[in-house]
Amino acid sequence: MCGRYLLTHSAADIVAFFRAIPAPAEYASGGNISPTQQIVVVTGGDEPRLTTMRWGMTPPWSGTRNSGRPIINARSETVTQKPMFRDLLPTHRCIVPASGYYEWPRNRPPRSTPFEIAFDDGNLMAMAALWTNAPTSDGQSTSCVIITTAPAPEIAEIHDRMPALLPQAAVEIWLDQKTSVPDAVALLRPWQYDRLTATDNTRRSLSKAESGENRAGVSQQLDLWEDL
16 A cells, blocks of 8 residues: 655656646645645646645545545555446546655564655656545545555565556546546556665654654554555
């Protein structure tokens, strides 16, 4: 799954990479972005636009807006089958920009430190995502989930999932509402382009302040969030 990520590129970098219209809004940035924060998201339309959304959708089976854990990831293999996501695929595709993401190895105990996974050239990542206007547990109306897929070969020894990353040439195709659902889903495959590097963060301790909000440090294993 993808449960924490980092965004250290500047707003100008994001605008240039996605050729997007900037949004006059603050968003979570830095080295410790976690679920339920307001994150920067790229949406489609006539031209890409930057906006903010809450990371994590409230599941419809939670009963009330104030119960149930948010769903933060959607599995690419079943995204066309799950009622929560399949109706979003035609018109509610988006992208979450990232400088990298964190993953906890399966052979490490809970609350251990993660690997930091990024491109070896330092380029931005474009994580495929879906958004909705359904109410969330804290009253926010617009939220998103990051889509995950099978891992690239260099990541497989760390974890059996990774974010569905899009090459820059596929960004416009994913965001374009004229792209059919089958063609869009075909883009959600294990990464095979720019080389990924995994840095062991055993000696790195991220502070709460690094995320801009009072959040648990990145060394805290995620056991409060779900994927679907």
